[in-house]
Amino acid sequence: METAVFEQELKERTALAEQTLRAHLPAEEGLQRRLTEAMNYSLLAGGKRLRPMLMKETYEMCGGEEGFCALGYFMAAIEMIHTYSLVHDDLPAMDNDRYRRGRETTWYVYGDAMGILAGDGLLNYAFETAAAALTACCRETEADQGQRMAHMERICEALSVLSRKAGIYGMIGGQAVDIMDSGSGQAAGQGQGAPSGEEAMERLLFIHEHKTAALIQAAMMTGAILAGAALEEVEQIEKCAYNIGIAFQIQDDVLDVTGDSRELGKPTGSDAENEKRTYVALRGLQQAKEEVERLSREAVDILDRFEGEHGFLKELILALIHRTR
Amino acid sequence: METAVFEQELKERTALAEQTLRAHLPAEEGLQRRLTEAMNYSLLAGGKRLRPMLMKETYEMCGGEEGFCALGYFMAAIEMIHTYSLVHDDLPAMDNDRYRRGRETTWYVYGDAMGILAGDGLLNYAFETAAAALTACCRETEADQGQRMAHMERICEALSVLSRKAGIYGMIGGQAVDIMDSGSGQAAGQGQGAPSGEEAMERLLFIHEHKTAALIQAAMMTGAILAGAALEEVEQIEKCAYNIGIAFQIQDDVLDVTGDSRELGKPTGSDAENEKRTYVALRGLQQAKEEVERLSREAVDILDRFEGEHGFLKELILALIHRTR
Numbered sequence: 008m009e010t011a012v013f014e015q016e017l018k019e020r021t022a023l024a025e026q027t028l029r030a031h032l033p034a035e036e037g038l039q040r041r042l043t044e045a046m047n048y049s050l051l052a053g054g055k056r057l058r059p060m061l062m063k064e065t066y067e068m069c070g071g072e073e074g075f076c077a078l079g080y081f082m083a084a085i086e087m088i089h090t091y092s093l094v095h096d097d098l099p100a101m102d103n104d105r106y107r108r109g110r111e112t113t114w115y116v117y118g119d120a121m122g123i124l125a126g127d128g129l130l131n132y133a134f135e136t137a138a139a140a141l142t143a144c145c146r147e148t149e150a151d152q153g154q155r156m157a158h159m160e161r162i163c164e165a166l167s168v169l170s171r172k173a174g175i176y177g178m179i180g181g182q183a184v185d186i187m188d189s190g191s192g193q194a195a196g197q198g199q200g201a202p203s204g205e206e207a208m209e210r211l212l213f214i215h216e217h218k219t220a221a222l223i224q225a226a227m228m229t230g231a232i233l234a235g236a237a238l239e240e241v242e243q244i245e246k247c248a249y250n251i252g253i254a255f256q257i258q259d260d261v262l263d264v265t266g267d268s269r270e271l272g273k274p275t276g277s278d279a280e281n282e283k284r285t286y287v288a289l290r291g292l293q294q295a296k297e298e299v300e301r302l303s304r305e306a307v308d309i310l311d312r313f314e315g316e317h318g319f320l321k322e323l324i325l326a327l328i329h330r331t332r
Numbered sequence: 333m334e335t336a337v338f339e340q341e342l343k344e345r346t347a348l349a350e351q352t353l354r355a356h357l358p359a360e361e362g363l364q365r366r367l368t369e370a371m372n373y374s375l376l377a378g379g380k381r382l383r384p385m386l387m388k389e390t391y392e393m394c395g396g397e398e399g400f401c402a403l404g405y406f407m408a409a410i411e412m413i414h415t416y417s418l419v420h421d422d423l424p425a426m427d428n429d430r431y432r433r434g435r436e437t438t439w440y441v442y443g444d445a446m447g448i449l450a451g452d453g454l455l456n457y458a459f460e461t462a463a464a465a466l467t468a469c470c471r472e473t474e475a476d477q478g479q480r481m482a483h484m485e486r487i488c489e490a491l492s493v494l495s496r497k498a499g500i501y502g503m504i505g506g507q508a509v510d511i512m513d514s515g516s517g518q519a520a521g522q523g524q525g526a527p528s529g530e531e532a533m534e535r536l537l538f539i540h541e542h543k544t545a546a547l548i549q550a551a552m553m554t555g556a557i558l559a560g561a562a563l564e565e566v567e568q569i570e571k572c573a574y575n576i577g578i579a580f581q582i583q584d585d586v587l588d589v590t591g592d593s594r595e596l597g598k599p600t601g602s603d604a605e606n607e608k609r610t611y612v613a614l615r616g617l618q619q620a621k622e623e624v625e626r627l628s629r630e631a632v633d634i635l636d637r638f639e640g641e642h643g644f645l646k647e648l649i650l651a652l653i654h655r656t657r
Contacts, residue, residue, distance in 0.1 A: 033500055038538050042500055042508035095452060100425065100444035119425035120511045123448065127420060128500045128508075130452065134459040135495040141488040156477060159484055163466040170460040175358055175367055179453045183367035186445045213363050 013322045020319070024056035024063065024082060031083035031136055033128075045117040045125035046132070049094050050087065052110055057327070058085045058222060062230040064320040065244060068313050071234030076147070077162050080140035081169065081229050084133040088173050089222060091129035092182070098122055101186070130173075137166050157235070165229040172225035181217025184210060188284070207284050212253070220252025240313070247309040254302035254328045260285035261295050262331070270332045303328045338647045345644070349381035349388065349407060356408035356461055358453075370442040370450035371457070374419050375412065377435055382652070383410045383547060387555040389645040390569060393638050396559030401472070402487050405465035406494065406554050409458040413498050414547060416454035417507070423447055426511070455498075462491050482560070490554040497550035506542025509535060513609075532609050537578070545577025565638070572634040579627035579653045585610035586620050587656070595657045628653045 008016075032050065033043045059082035066078055097104040097112040098119065105115045114122025144158050171177060188210060227248040231241050262271060263278045264287055278285050287295045306324055310317050333341075357375065358368045384407035391403055422429040422437040423444065430440045439447025469483050496502060513535060552573040556566045588603045589612055603610050612620045631649060635642050 037501075037505070038535060039500055039505035039508045039542075041512060042505060046500070091452075095448055098425070098448065100423070100448060121508065123420055123423065123425060124504055124508050124511065126452070127416075127455065128504045130455055131495060131499040131504060135492075135499050138488070138492045138495050142492050145485055145488060152477070152481060156481055156484075159481075159488070160470055163463070163470060163484070167460075167463045167467050170456060170463050174456040174460050175364060175371070175453045176362075179449055179456060180362070180364035180367060183364045183446065183449050183453075186449065187366060210363060217364075 008318055008322045013319070013326070016319050017323065020060050020063070021056050024059040027059060027079045027082045028056065028086050030079065033132055041117070042121065042124055042128055045113055045121050046128050048116065049090050049113045049125060049129065053108060054086070054090070056086060058089055058226040059083070060323070061223065061320075062226040064317065064323065065227040065230030066234045068310070068315040068317040068320060069231045069234035069236040069240065070315050071230070075158070075233065076143045077140040077158070077165070077233050080136050080143070081165060081233065084137045085169065085222065085226050085229070087129045087133035087136065088169075091126040091133070092178060094122060094126040094129065096182070134170070137169060161233050161235060165232045168228050168232060169225050172221040172228070177217055177221035177225070181214050181219070181221065185214045185218055188214070208289050211284055211286065211289065215253050215256040216249065219256050220249050223252045224248040243309050243312065247306045250302040250306040251324055251328065254299045254306070257286045257295050257299050258328055258330065260287045261292065261299065263287070264292055266331065299328060333643055333647045338644070338651070341644050342648065345385050345388070346381050349384040352384060352404045352407045353381065353411050355404065358457055366442070367446065367449055367453055370438055370446050371453050373441065374415050374438045374450060374454065378433060379411070379415070381411060383414055383551040384408070385648070386548065386645075387551040389642065389648065390552040390555030391559045393635070393640040393642040393645060394556045394559035394561040394565065395640050396555070400483070400558065401468045402465040402483070402490070402558050405461050405468070406490055406558065409462045410494065410547065410551050410554070412454045412458035412461065413494075416451040416458070417503060419447060419451040419454065421507070459495070462494060486558050486560060490557045493553050493557060494550050497546040497553070502542055502546035502550070506539050506544070506546065510539045510543055513539070533614050536609055536611065536614065540578050540581040541574065544581050545574050548577045549573040568634050568637065572631045575627040575631040576649055576653065579624045579631070582611045582620050582624050583653055583655065585612045586617065586624065588612070589617055591656065624653060
């Protein structure tokens with residue numbers, strides 16, 4: 008695919024994901040209006056909409072029917088979960104960030120307490136939105152009972168995967184280990200200091216797998232599940248998404264050493280300065296670059312086993328992994 | 333029902349709810365172990381298990397079948413949601429409480445950052461647990477397809493109600509308004525000061541309805557829904573639970589004026605001292621007491637329309653509303 012064609016398609020599909028998200032925003036009304044304003048402020052902060060896009064592309068690759076109502080709900084739900092995790096990450100008690108993507112963070116605009124509640128609201132609303140897919144499916148009057156049952160089972164499975172990958176065995180679990188290792192938080196029992204050697208690598212990969220890869224897995228796996236993919240295919244997708252997530256994070260570490268700070272829009276070399284344990288610090292630059300290559304080659308190999316059209320998905324993944332900013 | 337009999341039954345049913353909750357705790361293992369420890373520390377802080385108990389009693393009153401697997405999952409899920417709300421409420425950025433029920437609060441033991449993540453983990457795990465009810469139902473091999481479909485539809489409806497009542501149109505919405513009115517949080521846009529007169533009453537009832545009554549509604553409504561109650565019956569239960577929640581809160585205000593501080597285990601008169609807007613402050617003690625009576629009579633009248641056995645449920649509600657501590 009030519010770069011110009013890819014860029015154009017990326018733009019169109021991002022806009023489509025954005026539109027789906029906007030169709031599921033909570034209304035800014037009632038006495039709790041300021042809360043929903045804070046939630047929508049966070050949701051509309053101009054993300055790449057990567058997770059809903061990956062979900063839709065995987066859905067299509069796996070032969071998902073056009074017009075199955077559940078997809079849109081889940082696309083919105085996963086972006087809400089991703090967003091709440093950023094809102095809570097930015098809190099003073101966590102990373103204490105006042106700006107994200109050049110914009111004031113939610114707590115910095117609405118206050119700490121409302122920042123916590125906006126995050127809670129987004130996480131809860133994500134499941135409310137996914138549950139609405141079930142309700143919509145129950146009302147599918149055109150489908151016969153067998154079809155409806157099959158649709159319901161797909162949605163239930165998707166809900167199960169989404170909640171697991173977002174939770175303590177997924178994203179939240181990764182955040183907890185990251186918090187412990189980075190020593191954030193002031194009170195007792197945290198920041199127990201950095202381990203070294205193989206244990207350090209194990210913890211680093213655990214954090215990358217859970218904090219980053221798990222939600223990419225959730226996106227692609229729910230796309231496949233909603234499309235009716237076989238269990239074995241879903242497992243392949245899970246492996247593919249794991250590779251994407253880990254490669255993405257190692258590339259992040261690589262760019263901090265080799266990247267152009269103007270292109271990145273942030274200073275480079277900060278990891279070394281902060282003595283941050285990264286893949287590059289633990290294994291060296293060369294091995295890090297090779298690992299990114301290996302992981303991405305494997306991810307693409309997995310996709311190539313699928314019969315459905317996935318040219319854009321492949322390009323998207325390669326662009327993500329090999330980005331220079 | 334005699335007091336001694338009621339007390340004995342209450343003890344037994346609390347133990348049963350506790351046992352159900354313990355069967356659904358997350359395992360304390362893996363690198364994220366400290367996170368699950370913090371979650372279980374919060375969950376096992378010795379609550380009254382009121383919400384799961386109300387759910388089970390309503391389920392039985394509405395003729396729910398014995399052995400329908402979904403009930404236990406939802407009993408555990410609602411207690412996790414209630415618990416996460418306390419964990420986040422206690423955070424320094426919210427109420428800044430170091431003790432609850434004579435025990436150190438979660439953030440005070442595990443640190444701010446882990447307190448936030450433990451709350452997130454509990455909320456997410458609640459939905460993971462409710463989703464597991466769906467998975468279990470999909471595997472009900474004894475039931476024929478029609479029965480399974482009926483069970484699935486009940487669980488979906490219960491999930492929908494639980495997520496709505498816990499969210500921005502329920503509990504979180506109430507917390508947001510409470511935060512705005514009480515002026516918690518230090519940053520811009522919060523604590524806009526107290527309104528007065530009718531507006532103050534409107535806001536007070538909104539907070540009570542959403543922050544307190546919504547989760548009692550969720551408990552009783554999901555109990556009824558899982559039992560297969562008709563829509564009209566579920567609406568009656570919603571009204572009944574509303575009355576219980578509001579009466580409970582007004583009684584709280586009354587006790588702060590009339591209660592015995594030794595019996596309550598906390599000083600009385602603190603509301604007046606803090607110039608807190610309460611039902612008593614806005615309407616006077618006499619009218620507050622009358623409102624508690626009216627609401628509880630109405631709640632019991634609703635229950636009496638149900639054919640199923642509900643002696644204990646009625647006693648429980650009256651004990652809650654008319655408590656002296």
